[in-house]
Amino acid sequence: MGEGVEWAMHCCLTLAWLGHERPVPTAKLAAGFELPPAYLNKQLQALVRAGILASTPGARGGFQLARPLDKITLMDVVTAIEGPDEAFKCMEIRQRGAGAEAPQSRFRAPCAISTAMRKAELAWRRALTEQTLADVRAAVERQAPRAGDSVRDWYARG
């Protein structure tokens, strides 16, 4: 899994802590995590295309959350960055070679291996869908209640 997922989630949390008053430019967010600014911008663009962030072009532009954290699931972020394709892709090799001469009716039902793998992947996607970024934020603030203030201070100074 690409590291852009981690970047995206941290940026969303930061945007939530900074509030919706002004858009935050890529350069600020990148400096806040010491990330390559141009490449981070690429990931943020993906979040915009997914409707998670809203971008404001031009001077004093930047990014802000398009909806509250409790309406953004981890699945939303992963799908936005990694794409909608499933990790396990069944290539139907059962129909090739030895299976080529079998009657086509045998392959009407989906491949059992594909079904089993899909079951596991659905469990993963379900766990991601059941967790929102609001839950993550709450977990952070339970451990460090002043986390939001720290972020606001740092970005106010920079």
Place this chain on the structure above:
Amino acid sequence: MGEGVEWAMHCCLTLAWLGHERPVPTAKLAAGFELPPAYLNKQLQALVRAGILASTPGARGGFQLARPLDKITLMDVVTAIEGPDEAFKCMEIRQRGAGAEAPQSRFRAPCAISTAMRKAELAWRRALTEQTLADVRAAVERQAPRAGDSVRDWYARG
């Protein structure tokens, strides 16, 4: 996810259907699914290193199952092919940039994002561990009871 996982599972099922009488060489298995023989061999080697298959070198050599299908979980196969590393790797970017000057005690607890992602990945791994290749074989034979005979016939001819 690499396609070697699908190859490996199909090969294990085939080896189970062919029985333990003789080792099956890579070339036969590759022909049975129209796969590149040398590359399939590489994947089978990984299964041997994981203790899922046993290899016999020399003439009339090949591969056979090292233990019955109900002792091989899908997790075993995935780990053997893809490696033991987790898909989501936390790079601790929370400690960089804005978080660099925060007291180190704040980072004693694991990153909340990492925890949330790990929870989903554990659900995936759990689902894979709860399914054995014997379950998959049963699912196939429920749909096509003669599947084993078909495989045996084809490999006896070739």
Place this chain on the structure above:
DNA sequence: GCGACGATACTCGGATACGCGCTGTCCGAGTAAATAGGG
């Protein structure tokens, strides 16, 4: 005829190239603000 030895063919195993996708970077289009000029 039988056993032993050597040649042969076959198969695994690891070392060696190739291609694609993630990573990283750069430049142009567009916008808001600042500024200077005129009424």
Place this chain on the structure above:
DNA sequence: CCCTATTTACTCGGACAGCGCGTATCCGAGTATCGTCGC
């Protein structure tokens, strides 16, 4: 003093390279079989 046109600076957005990993291949080490020779 206020309004407007122009310049300026800033930021997003997509187009352009570099690199690592999965994909694919080839050749050598080792073994069982087959053939041959000697007894």
